[in-house]
Amino acid sequence: MTEKKTNIPMDPEKVSRIMATSLTEFAHRGYRGAKTEDIAQKAVVSKGIIFRYYKNKAHLYMATLKFATDRIESVADYSVWHDAQDLDAMIVNATKYKIQLQLQYPEEFKLLLDAYAEASDAPSALKHEIAEFYNNQTSANMANMIDPILNRLPIRNNVSRKTIQGLMLGVLDQVGAETKTLMQKKPDADLTDFDDIIENVRGYIDVLEHGFLKKE
Amino acid sequence: MTEKKTNIPMDPEKVSRIMATSLTEFAHRGYRGAKTEDIAQKAVVSKGIIFRYYKNKAHLYMATLKFATDRIESVADYSVWHDAQDLDAMIVNATKYKIQLQLQYPEEFKLLLDAYAEASDAPSALKHEIAEFYNNQTSANMANMIDPILNRLPIRNNVSRKTIQGLMLGVLDQVGAETKTLMQKKPDADLTDFDDIIENVRGYIDVLEHGFLKKE
Amino acid sequence: MTEKKTNIPMDPEKVSRIMATSLTEFAHRGYRGAKTEDIAQKAVVSKGIIFRYYKNKAHLYMATLKFATDRIESVADYSVWHDAQDLDAMIVNATKYKIQLQLQYPEEFKLLLDAYAEASDAPSALKHEIAEFYNNQTSANMANMIDPILNRLPIRNNVSRKTIQGLMLGVLDQVGAETKTLMQKKPDADLTDFDDIIENVRGYIDVLEHGFLKKE
Amino acid sequence: MTEKKTNIPMDPEKVSRIMATSLTEFAHRGYRGAKTEDIAQKAVVSKGIIFRYYKNKAHLYMATLKFATDRIESVADYSVWHDAQDLDAMIVNATKYKIQLQLQYPEEFKLLLDAYAEASDAPSALKHEIAEFYNNQTSANMANMIDPILNRLPIRNNVSRKTIQGLMLGVLDQVGAETKTLMQKKPDADLTDFDDIIENVRGYIDVLEHGFLKKE
DNA sequence: CATGAATGAGCTTTCATTCAT
DNA sequence: AATGAATGAAAGCTCATTCAT
Known part of the structure; x- marks a missing residue:
């Protein structure tokens, strides 16, 4: 080996x-x-x-995959999550951030998204890299991000942490989809073009907060 | 042309x-x-x-894409949406249905999901087909599905239809992700293995309803 | 396998x-x-x-090797050995025959001779073929050929069969060398050009017979 | 040129x-x-x-060929031939010597043996070198070696010098073949392993002497 | 001068596409 | 009309040779 x-x-x-x-x-x-x-x-x-x-070509591909994950990792600024004081601020920041990443590194995203399918037969060393990339957009990771904020909030009985995490991921997925759609319509969009999406997110969070916070 | x-x-x-x-x-x-x-x-x-x-091969590919969309379309039973009396029933049905579809037609899903990436350089005639498949899981389509139900419900002020639709899509995306994860861990899963996911969905809907329904 | x-x-x-x-x-x-x-x-x-x-190329090479051995085998007429009544006739026939073979199948000979060196790393299935080709010019094979004749002759005491076989192989080797040399000098030689070599062989055999036969 | x-x-x-x-x-x-x-x-x-x-590579190859011939030439001790008093001693010495050479310089031998095949298309300057190497094992060379001894011996009428030379070359060829076979079976053989071959040679010479010497 | 990184012609191998049967 | 053997353009990869440092 x-x-x-x-x-x-x-x-x-x-x-x-x-x-x-x-x-x-x-x-x-x-x-x-x-x-x-x-x-x-x-x-x-x-x-x-x-x-x-x-x-050979396979190794070049793997190196490129590593290059892409490293680039994204290198700019991943998790302070947008930790520093937020409330849910709305956090999600809005996270959304802006995610859009920015997707705008700035569209090829890296595309490569890594496809890699999951392409790399089916290929080396296990790489699978770890790719899996890592996916995990960053996953329940376990989400938990670390939002738990500190949830701790400060009065959660309604019968609502589990896991449910809130799932909904948050759902919101981010939806943001990703809306971003992708917009970028297809307008390939050279910049951040300001995404104001509508951010406005949508505000709406989502408002509903969610009404949904899982205790009514005083 | x-x-x-x-x-x-x-x-x-x-x-x-x-x-x-x-x-x-x-x-x-x-x-x-x-x-x-x-x-x-x-x-x-x-x-x-x-x-x-x-x-040639490109046309065969396109025909296969069409074949896959047709197959999925042909079994798409929208009554699961229309016939539901309340949101919970609707989403649970829809979830079960979506899981079932993904279980029954995993290759069709895989093909169409990848097609988006593969077909980047390729013919425009196909792009329409593929786009259609994606649109079915999109805001416009969702609107048709849940509007009849929303009409019967007392929506809180300040919550737009679009917001609710977006959240619903987010929930379905999340269900899709959870289903995919489970299928990877357990490739030969059957419907009963997905009970946990459905339970999660119930939690999501409970929060959403609390979030956008008027408190009486 | x-x-x-x-x-x-x-x-x-x-x-x-x-x-x-x-x-x-x-x-x-x-x-x-x-x-x-x-x-x-x-x-x-x-x-x-x-x-x-x-x-692939390796398999083509092996097929060619097999082709060459088969061709030589297919024309190998061992009756020139068995039918001879005395040693002189046998060796002269054998010499003519060997020259003819080397003249008629120079490429087969060259290929197989080189194969021994080339095929050092290569497949074992072929090694058998090549080894066989070499064995045909070896002591064990020679024994079968000349023993019937030696049985009819009065061998001098102290001269072993093995010695005679070795000498015969030596004579044939020498014939091969002389043939090769002549063919280099005169690439388009025909059988008549080899009369000198055959004459040499007669001389060799005469000496050998004087050497291992009983003097009456 | x-x-x-x-x-x-x-x-x-x-x-x-x-x-x-x-x-x-x-x-x-x-x-x-x-x-x-x-x-x-x-x-x-x-x-x-x-x-x-x-x-370039071709010249390197040629230089290597020259190097190999020089090395063999440089140790070629022709006294083993000239100093011998009788045929038996001479051939036994020559055999031992040839075996020793083949044992001590196996790569030089392999290179030069293959060169004959490899250099078919290649430069004429080298062909001379290679030919020289081969000629050393050839009638003309052999003549110089054994004529002094033959001069002292009573040769039977009707036996030409050339015949005896040819037979001697045949014996040496045969020794070479037997050596090669033994080295393949036992790659790390030393001189003592070759005693059997030398014994065979004694048998060959005995027959030859009986064959070409006058019976007193 | 010596070095060894860089080059690209040239080689083996694959596979969509054709077309004689 | 159907077949599948044949084709050859195109791809991945190697390695003798060059040349900037």
């Missing part, structure tokens, strides 16, 4: 061009649709160097 | 075998991963006939 | 052209020096068909 | 490492199977220097 670390020295500029190009190509064409020749050409490197650096 | 309708006579049995096989192959391997040779072999038809019937 | 017999139907004419070309190319350029593209072109078949018929 | 002798200064230590490694690699993998990368790595020199010293 211990891969021979052949320790090929890599030119960081080339690596970065290759990764950026691979990201785009894999995201838009899928694993099989992306051609190494094209990637090399668009990255302004030789075909040979790709195989020198990454051994 | 006007496709030459050469009107090739097709043996319905072969068509049906080809479609069933294509569905499976495309769903599991993706557009480029599926091989025409394999499809022909597994469908017990000659490779030639596939090209005679469908002109 | 049981290879899936995919049972590809093969056009005998194409097979025969491919084999003939492969034989020439592999014999003259070695395994790595021979190019599938060239083989296809010279055999007037498509590159694809070679891979259809033989799966 | 006049090669530009650019007279590149060469580090003798590097040359020696390159030659030793090339010998091994070319002998074991053949011309095309040997990789310049591997040779450089195993010789602990840069790939660049190989091309600086030898221009």
Whole structure:
């Protein structure tokens, strides 16, 4: 299992061009649709160097996946969650943040979303990476984010934490869907175009709060 | 744009075998991963006939997409929505129904979900089909489904129909996610395995109703 | 170990052209020096068909090896050995025969001689074939050939069968070397050009007979 | 034809490492199977220097061939032939010597034996070297070796020098074959393992002497 | 001079598509 | 009309050779 670390020295500029190009190509064409020749050409490197650096196409794909998760991770600012004082503020921040991420890293999102399907046969090392990406948008993760806020709020009897977490995820899913739809209609949208979505979110939260908070 | 309708006579049995096989192959391997040779072999038809019937692989893929949407549409029983007397009954029915659909037609779902990504470069004629599939799980469609019920309910002021629709979609998205997760853990699950999910849904609806109904 | 017999139907004419070309190319350029593209072109078949018929280059090579051994085997006429009444006749016949074989199947000989070196890493199934080819020019085989004749002759005491067999093999080796040398000097030689060699052989046998027969 | 002798200064230590490694690699993998990368790595020199010293792979191969012949030539001790007082002593010495050479320089032998096949398309300058190696085991060479001894012996009428030379070569060929077989069965054999072969040789010579010497 | 990273021509192999039977 | 053997463009990958450092 211990891969021979052949320790090929890599030119960081080339690596970065290759990764950026691979990201785009894999995201838009899928694993099989992306051609190494094209990637090399668009990255302004030789075909040979790709195989020198990454051994083969599968490894290049995995490296690209890792690159995408790292990029998203590197900008993931969880303070938007923790610092919020109330639910409305938190969700609005989170929504803005999620939209911003999806706007800023659309290819990373596409790549990772597809990866789940593509990587069905492929290496287990990567599956961990991909699963991690998915888990960040999952119940367990959500719990950590909103529990501190829920602790400060008077929850109505008969409403479990899990239910609230589920609803929150549902709201975020819905935000994701609405964002995706808007981006398709208006591919070069910026943050201000998403004000309507944020307004929708406010409505969702208002209903939810009425739903699970104790009526004084 | 006007496709030459050469009107090739097709043996319905072969068509049906080809479609069933294509569905499976495309769903599991993706557009480029599926091989025409394999499809022909597994469908017990000659490779030639596939090209005679469908002109080329892209058209076969599109036909398969259409086949998948048709199959799902053909069993879509909207009475589960219309006949429900209250929100709880409606959503529980809808949830059961959606789970059942996902269980019964996992390949169709997989194919159509991936199609969104795969078909990025491909023909516009198909995009319509795919978009339709997605729209069925979208605000406009949801409106038709739940409006009759909402009409009978006393909605709290300041809560718009659109908000409720969005929340409902969010709940259904969340159900979809929970179903997917469960199916991955337990690939051969049956309906009874999904009781927990349905219980979750009851919790969601309880909160939502408290959230948007007038307190008497 | 049981290879899936995919049972590809093969056009005998194409097979025969491919084999003939492969034989020439592999014999003259070695395994790595021979190019599938060239083989296809010279055999007037498509590159694809070679891979259809033989799966890959390694299998093509093995098939060619088998083809070469079969061809030589198919014309191997052991009666030249058995029918001879005396040693001189036998060796002269055998020499003529060996020369003829080497003249008629120079590429087969070259291929098989090199195969021993080339096939060092390769499949065990083939090793058997190649080993067989080599064994035909070996002590064990020689024993069967000349023992019937030796039985009729008065062997001098102190001379073992094994010694005589070894000497016979030495003579045949020497004939092979002389033939090879002559063929290099005169690539388009025919049988009559080899009369000198046969004359040499007569000299060898005369000495040997004087050496191991009882003096009456 | 006049090669530009650019007279590149060469580090003798590097040359020696390159030659030793090339010998091994070319002998074991053949011309095309040997990789310049591997040779450089195993010789602990840069790939660049190989091309600086030898221009290209073909020249490196030729240099290696020359290196191998020189090594064998440099230890070739013809006194084993000249000093022998009788035929038996001479052949036994020669046999021991040949075995020792084959044992001590197996890679040189393998390289040169294969070279004959490999170098079919290649440069004529080398052909001379290779031919020389082969000629050393040839009639002309043999003549020089054994004529002094034959001069002292009473040869039977009707037996030509050439015949005896041929038979001697045959015996040596046979020794070579027996040695090869034994080395394959027992790769780490030493000289004592070859006693049987030497015993066989004694038998061969006994027969030959009886065959070509005058009966007093 | 020496190095070894980079190049890209050239090789093996795959597979959608054609077309003789 | 149906078949599936044949095709060859296109893809992944290798490695002798070059050349900036």
